[in-house]
Amino acid sequence: MRIEAVALTISLAILLSTMAGCTGISDDDDDGISNADDNCLGAPNPNQADTDADGLGDACDDDDDGDGVADSDDALPLDPGEATDMDGDGKGDNSDGDIDGDGIGNGKDAFPTDPNESADTDGDGIGDNADDDDDDDGIADASDPFRLTPAAPLDSPGPFKVGTDDFTFTGSTGIEITVQAWFPTADLEGEAVIYDNIYPGGAWDGATPDCSQTHPVALYSHGTGYGLRWMSAFMTERLASHGFLVIAPDHVDDTLFDSDNAKLHQTLLRRPVDLSDTFDWMVGKSEGEREFQGCIDPSAGYAVMGHSGGGYTALTASGATISIDDLEADCGAGIDFYCSMRDTWMESHPGTDTIDLSDDRIWATVALAPWDAFVLGTGLRMVQTPTLVLTGDADATTNLSMVMAIVGNLEDPSALFGVLKNAGHYHFSPIGCDAYGCDGLLNLSISKELTNEAVTLFLAQQLQWPGSSDIEMPDSEHLEWQ
Numbered sequence: 001m002r003i004e005a006v007a008l009t010i011s012l013a014i015l016l017s018t019m020a021g022c023t024g025i026s027d028d029d030d031d032g033i034s035n036a037d038d039n040c041l042g043a044p045n046p047n048q049a050d051t052d053a054d055g056l057g058d059a060c061d062d063d064d065d066g067d068g069v070a071d072s073d074d075a076l077p078l079d080p081g082e083a084t085d086m087d088g089d090g091k092g093d094n095s096d097g098d099i100d101g102d103g104i105g106n107g108k109d110a111f112p113t114d115p116n117e118s119a120d121t122d123g124d125g126i127g128d129n130a131d132d133d134d135d136d137d138g139i140a141d142a143s144d145p146f147r148l149t150p151a152a153p154l155d156s157p158g159p160f161k162v163g164t165d166d167f168t169f170t171g172s173t174g175i176e177i178t179v180q181a182w183f184p185t186a187d188l189e190g191e192a193v194i195y196d197n198i199y200p201g202g203a204w205d206g207a208t209p210d211c212s213q214t215h216p217v218a219l220y221s222h223g224t225g226y227g228l229r230w231m232s233a234f235m236t237e238r239l240a241s242h243g244f245l246v247i248a249p250d251h252v253d254d255t256l257f258d259s260d261n262a263k264l265h266q267t268l269l270r271r272p273v274d275l276s277d278t279f280d281w282m283v284g285k286s287e288g289e290r291e292f293q294g295c296i297d298p299s300a301g302y303a304v305m306g307h308s309g310g311g312y313t314a315l316t317a318s319g320a321t322i323s324i325d326d327l328e329a330d331c332g333a334g335i336d337f338y339c340s341m342r343d344t345w346m347e348s349h350p351g352t353d354t355i356d357l358s359d360d361r362i363w364a365t366v367a368l369a370p371w372d373a374f375v376l377g378t379g380l381r382m383v384q385t386p387t388l389v390l391t392g393d394a395d396a397t398t399n400l401s402m403v404m405a406i407v408g409n410l411e412d413p414s415a416l417f418g419v420l421k422n423a424g425h426y427h428f429s430p431i432g433c434d435a436y437g438c439d440g441l442l443n444l445s446i447s448k449e450l451t452n453e454a455v456t457l458f459l460a461q462q463l464q465w466p467g468s469s470d471i472e473m474p475d476s477e478h479l480e481w482q
Helices: 002-023 233-241 261-285 309-317 324-332 336-348 378-382 400-410 431-436 444-462
Strands: 161-170 176-185 192-195 199-205 217-221 245-249 302-307 321-323 354-356 362-368 387-392 416-420 479-481
Touching (some): 199 233, 233 245, 233 444, 302 444, 321 324, 387 444
Parallel strands (some): 217 302, 387 416
Antiparallel strands (some): 161 176, 176 245
């Protein structure tokens, strides 16, 4: 009996084992999911992922997210809302704020799907990088001083809106200097400036500089004893409208508010330094994340302009030297001013025989009714920059004879010298006419316009702006060229 029971048990085990092989759970892809429950019989899909819930597992679905784009062509095959990723940043184009990854948001990008283009200044359908005349002004970009701004006639206000602001910095002499800057702005509106709450101007106060293009730099020096940095704003604003970045410092101890005649010998020596310090300051402001980032090319240098004592400043900064021997002689004649100027210079420059305050970064000089400051003479021949001198024949401050002597000492046959008829000293600094009167003299609107035309054209010619060499200096019954 016991033997029969054992045999039966063995037989049942063999039978059950055989039956299990015939009726057990099938799993063809060996992913642990029975065929009956597997949403992807043809390929292992152990997690049974089915992104688009179409009953076909992702492992064997050729469109996992069910967006109609085959996985092989879908940059984001598991996102039904995305199929392309142009810049390969892992963010689908439908939700990417910068589809082409060029750093310009789609809303501001004229070519949102072209990583090589983002702007089309003239709206001609050709991106600026490929367009050889971005502003469609007929001047090829290669020779256009402002490739993003159509050119305007030089004898009228320029194409740029003008902003202005004042700043302070500490110069190399340790003195805090206040400067006024005029610059092109892309602002659409602004409030007209009132300089020092005294004098109304045409520029927008506190505007944002437009540094999408580099701008040539011109510095302005005001007159001695009564001047302020903005006193020739009619000219600095006009130049900024033509794309210049113009900066003018207040010369401490030599302005309308703080003039100290006892320090004149010091301020005359410091004035040209104020200009070079101002340019250095602007260079710093144009670098890094600062207000004028990219606005200028530091290596391009600057033009210098000045009125009256500012004319002296412009000329000495441009190379005019002062002879120590001449100061010695005048000092020996009992004139303390010359002694003080000599001693001040020799204290920091012992053993020298010439006062040289030049800056070789200057490329052009404009002197308006210039003053010789009692010290400019034959040293003027050291001025090497192209020079424009304008004055008035009714000037009682720096009279015509003085200015003619300055021009004569330049010994530069190419220097331009124009005389405004019946114009006085303050025709280049109109607030002086308001204060002292210019009755019976040339209308200010005429003198300002002629000055603007001459200065703008002169500087444009030095920069070799296209077409400028074909234009002659303004021809007027009120202006005589010598």
